[in-house]
Amino acid sequence: VSVTFARGFSAAGVAAGLKPSGALDLALLVGAAGTTATGLFTTNKVVAAPVQLARARLDAGHGTAVLVNSGQANAATGPRGAGDALRATDAAAALLHRDSDDVVPCSTGVIGEPIHMPELLAALPGLVDSVAPDGDDDFAHAILTTDTVSKQATATAGQFRVGGAAKGVGMISPNLATMLAFVTLDAAVARGHLSRLADDVLRDTFNSISVDGCTSTNDTVVVLASAAAGGSPVTPGTTAWDGLATAVGAVGESLARQLIHDGEGATHVLLIDVVGAADENDARAVAKAVADSPLVKTAAFGEDANPGRILQAAGAAGVDLDADRLDVWIGDVQVAAGGTIDPDSFAHGGSAARAKPAMAAPEVSIRLRVGDGPGAARVLGCDLSYDYVKINGEYTT
C-alpha cells in the first residue's frame, strides 16, 4: 500500500516495452482536481530533461498528476529529450482531460538513451484506462530499475492519510540522488505550505542516505495533497499541521530506510550518528564522510571493527575538528577515546574483538562524538560488497 492510501489518488503501472526485460516500466499517479503539489530536486549540475520540466511546472503552481517511466533516464539527451518529456506529458494530459502543465514527468534508467517514445505513446491509453485506487502496487513496481523490492509506506494523522512510494538502489547520496519518491496526502494544504512541509520534514531525510555518494541527474521527490479528506486547509502552527508533518516525516523516513536496505549489493546498513559538532551541517559532513568511505564500507562488508578507518574518514571530512576530542563507538563498544585507539584493542578480548558482533549485525551503528557543540546528524549508508562491483560493472549502457 503506497500512494493511493491517501484518498483522492488513483494510480497504475504497465509494461510499455521500455525495459528489455518486459517488466512494468510506465507509471501514472493521478490526484483529484484541485490537488496541490511541490517537489525537491537533484543538486547535480547535469539535470535530466524531465527534472527541468517538472521543476518548471511545480514552481508555477501546477501539477496534479505524475507520469513516470523507467528504463531510460532521459538525461544528456539535449533538445530531443526536452521534446520527448513535453510530448509524453502532453499525450497523457490529453487522455486525462487535463492541461499539459498538470502532468509532471519523471524518468529513471540509463543516462543518454532517449526514451523509447513509440512504445511509450502506444502504451499511454492503456495506462490511463487502468488508473484505479488500487493501482498503487503496480505504480510502485513500474518505477523500479535495479531495485530488488518495491518501497512503499503509509502513515496516518487524525483523519488524514499519507502514502508514499520510492525507487533507488545506486547513485543515491546525500544530495538527493537516483531516487524517485512520491508522497501523497489527503489533507488540504496550500501549495506554499506544502513546499514548506517538504523542506521541513523530507529534504533532510532524503539527503541523509548514501549508497555510493553519487548524486544523480534525475532525483526527484514529488509531494501531492488532494484535500480529499475534507476539512479546511491545514496551516502551520496548528496541531493538525504538526500531526501531518509527523506523518509525512514518518513516510519519508520509512522510504529512506527501505531504499538503503536495498542499496546495490548491500549486506549491511550503516547508521552513522555524529554529535558534538559545531552545527548540523558539520555533523552531517562528518557522518557522510564516514558513510561514503570505501575503507569503512569494505570493513563493514568484511565485518571488521576497524576504528582507524573511521577516524581516517572523519579526519578527511573537510570539517574543522580536534582529533584529540574524537570518541567513537561501534554498537555499544567504545573503540576510540580522545582520538586514541586502545592499544590493547587488537589483543584477544580487546575492543576490536568485542565490537565485531556489532559490526556483523544487519544494521551497524557507528557513533562519533567530535566535541561539545550542539550539531548532530544521522546518515544512513551501506557496505561495499562484491555485488556492488558486479551490479555496476555489468549494468549495461
Place this chain on the structure above:
Amino acid sequence: VSVTFARGFSAAGVAAGLKPSGALDLALLVGAAGTTATGLFTTNKVVAAPVQLARARLDAGHGTAVLVNSGQANAATGPRGAGDALRATDAAAALLHRDSDDVVPCSTGVIGEPIHMPELLAALPGLVDSVAPDGDDDFAHAILTTDTVSKQATATAGQFRVGGAAKGVGMISPNLATMLAFVTLDAAVARGHLSRLADDVLRDTFNSISVDGCTSTNDTVVVLASAAAGGSPVTPGTTAWDGLATAVGAVGESLARQLIHDGEGATHVLLIDVVGAADENDARAVAKAVADSPLVKTAAFGEDANPGRILQAAGAAGVDLDADRLDVWIGDVQVAAGGTIDPDSFAHGGSAARAKPAMAAPEVSIRLRVGDGPGAARVLGCDLSYDYVKINGEYTT
C-alpha cells in the same frame, strides 16, 4: 635503483618483526652531513604521531636522515605514540651519532596499533650497521605494506642525480594520502629553496592521484638534498634550477604513476584530463570527481564505455559548470557533445561501442572539455574491482 642514486645517500632495510609476515619492515635513509630537507604532509585532521614529529623537525630546519617502519601506522595512538616516535628516532640518532632532531620518522600500516617497540629497538643496531650506498632496494621494499611491487625512480639533470622511492596502494587520494614518498638529490639546495621546489613540482603530482579518495593519516613526502655532487647552491631563476626541477618532477611523476598502477585491486588506470575550466582548481575538482566516482570506476572495471556516468560525476563535482557545454571523449571517441549523448551511441556501431576498446585498455583516457576557461588538470585514478573489496574487506585490524 632509487634513493641512493643521488650521491651522498646510504640506505638499508631489515626485517624487524613488525609485520607478522616476517617481510622487511624497518628502513633507514641517511644523507651526508649538511643535507637539507623538506616535507609535504597529509591534510587529514587526524594526523599520526610521526607526521607531527617529522613536520616539526623539518619546519625547524632539521632532518638529514629518515627512519621508516611499516606494519604499524602509529596513528590514533595518543601520548604513547608520540613517545614511541621520539624514542625510535632518539635511538637511531644515537647509533648514527647525530642529533635526535636530525632523524625524521615515518610510519605506515594499521591505524591504532602501537609500534612494536621492543622489536624495533632491537633491530636498530643491525639496521644502522647495514646502511650502504647499495641499500636502496631493501629500503624501497621495507617501506611497503599491501603494495605488490616497490616503486623506484631516477632522473638526472646535468651533473645532478635525483632518486626516489614510494609506497602506497590504498587510502591514496588527491590530498596526499597513505603514501610515503622519498626523493633525494645531490645538488646543494638551501632549505627554503628545497621547500619551494617541493611545492612547485611535487605537491600537484601527488595530489593528482586517487585510488579510493581516502586521505590518510600518515601521508608524507620527504625531499632531501645532499650537496654531494658539489658546486655552489642551486637557486631559483637559473638554468640549473630549471633542470633540477624538471628532474625532480620526472621522479615524482614516475612514482605517482607506479603508485596508481599498483592501486589496490586495480586492473585499469584512469587518466582523467579536464580542460576549459575557470581555473586549475575547478579542473582538478571535476577530474577528481570523475576519478573517484564508484560508478565510473566500476564501469572501467566492466570495460563499459558509459558516458552517462562520466557526465553524472562531473555534474556532482561541486563546480559551477554549464551542463550544455560538456564534451567528453573516451580515448579518441567523442561520447558526449554539448552535454548530449548521441542517441545512437548505444546502437550497433555507435560511439559507446566504438569507445569500448579504449575503455578496455590498461590505461583508459577520459577527457572532458567543460567550457572555454584556461583551467586544466589531470588526475590519475584506477578502477574499482572485486579485488579492491577483497583486499579491504579482509585486511585485518
